[in-house]
Amino acid sequence: MSLGSKIAPQRAVRPLEASEVMKSVATAYSALMQKFRPRKLAKWKSAGILLTYRCNAACAHCYENSGPTKRAVMPVEHLRELLREFKKLGYTGRDLHFAGGEPFFDYKHLIACFNVAKEEGMLPLGKLETNGFWCKTDKIARERMTEIKDFGIGKLLISCDPFHQEYVPIEAVKTAERIGKEVFGEGVVDVAPRDFFDNPIDMMSLTADEKTEIFRGILDAQPLRMIGRSANVLSHLVEKHPKEEFATARCGKKLLWKRSIHIDPHGNVFPSVCAGIAIGNTMKTPLSKIHDDFDIHEHPMVHTLVERGPLPLMEEAIQAGCADRKEGYASKCHLCYEARTFFWQAGMYRDEVAPEEAYVD
Numbered sequence: 514m515s516l517g518s519k520i521a522p523q524r525a526v527r528p529l530e531a532s533e534v535m536k537s538v539a540t541a542y543s544a545l546m547q548k549f550r551p552r553k554l555a556k557w558k559s560a561g562i563l564l565t566y567r568c569n570a571a572c573a574h575c576y577e578n579s580g581p582t583k584r585a586v587m588p589v590e591h592l593r594e595l596l597r598e599f600k601k602l603g604y605t606g607r608d609l610h611f612a613g614g615e616p617f618f619d620y621k622h623l624i625a626c627f628n629v630a631k632e633e634g635m636l637p638l639g640k641l642e643t644n645g646f647w648c649k650t651d652k653i654a655r656e657r658m659t660e661i662k663d664f665g666i667g668k669l670l671i672s673c674d675p676f677h678q679e680y681v682p683i684e685a686v687k688t689a690e691r692i693g694k695e696v697f698g699e700g701v702v703d704v705a706p707r708d709f710f711d712n713p714i715d716m717m718s719l720t721a722d723e724k725t726e727i728f729r730g731i732l733d734a735q736p737l738r739m740i741g742r743s744a745n746v747l748s749h750l751v752e753k754h755p756k757e758e759f760a761t762a763r764c765g766k767k768l769l770w771k772r773s774i775h776i777d778p779h780g781n782v783f784p785s786v787c788a789g790i791a792i793g794n795t796m797k798t799p800l801s802k803i804h805d806d807f808d809i810h811e812h813p814m815v816h817t818l819v820e821r822g823p824l825p826l827m828e829e830a831i832q833a834g835c836a837d838r839k840e841g842y843a844s845k846c847h848l849c850y851e852a853r854t855f856f857w858q859a860g861m862y863r864d865e866v867a868p869e870e871a872y873v874d
């Protein structure tokens with residue numbers, strides 16, 4: 514037998530695409546970070562303040578479960594305390610954004626919040642987010658935008674996509690964009706995503722089945738974070754996997770080392786966009802103390818997510834009586850959210866699993 518015949522036939526090796534190389538470099542880097550970075554919170558440099566969970570809409574993709582039935586609104590005097598804490602942490606108003614829910618749902622409250630930001634020297638504000646529903650006439654849009662402009666904002670971000678347009682007429686968004694440009698000038702008003710705004714679909718005239726097909730198409734093109742209402746309303750539209758497939762997922766990057774947070778109307782501090790995971794509550798502990806004194810061993814659920822990912826949490830939930838979903842889970846965040854929803858119902862991890870709005874629609 515010749516040597517050649519002992520060697521297995523060589524398969525042609527496909528060269529890796531640049532995107533695949535980038536992806537594997539990023540994965541390796543992320544694994545290194547996960548292993549060696551200190552279990553401390555990174556220095557935060559941007560924050561979203563959720564002024565309310567109230568909203569005119571109840572979008573299917575809303576990961577906070579905001580909607581018309583929600584009541585929570587951030588007390589204005591608590592916002593003042595928060596802004597003072599942000600100053601201690603070295604923030605200016607430009608590092609902050611107001612969001613919701615829908616900040617314009619209660620316009621008087623929004624103006625009261627801007628007044629506090631002005632008194633505390635935290636203007637101009639980096640960004641104000643809205644779905645534009647309130648731009649029912651040019652007059653209302655112009656009056657309110659002029660008032661907001663006088664306070665000072667860096668960006669007015671108007672959401673525009675098939676989920677929002679189930680509830681908000683596209684004409685209102687068009688009015689918001691047109692009057693926004695007139696009042697603020699170029700470069701302040703952003704409509705996102707732009708391509709839907711330029712080629713909108715009249716979602717309000719579609720049947721439920723037609724809307725579902727559109728949502729399915731969006732989810733095929735771009736995975737969404739399956740937590741909150743997304744998990745409950747949209748997860749059946751995407752491919753699922755057994756929980757064991759998420760065994761290697763870890764969450765240090767999102768929970769500790771991402772440099773952004775959100776604070777909800779109850780004072781819950783969410784790392785990055787992990788709504789429903791509270792690493793502290795500013796109504797009990799000043800924000801600067803939450804940051805500086807953070808000890809991961811005092812946050813058992815976060816500790817598990819950082820060191821071992823969401824799978825052990827779901828295993829713990831199953832042991833405590835949670836049903837494993839036979840159809841599987843859309844993503845690691847979906848798995849995490851299902852475990853946390855069980856914890857919420859069972860009263861487990863009370864300090865970390867909050868608030869009710871994140872778990873009850």
Ligand code: SF4
Pocket residue numbers: 740763764767768787790818823845846847849850
């Ligand atoms: S699995 Fe949970 S903690 Fe990790 S990124 Fe997703 S929502 Fe956040």
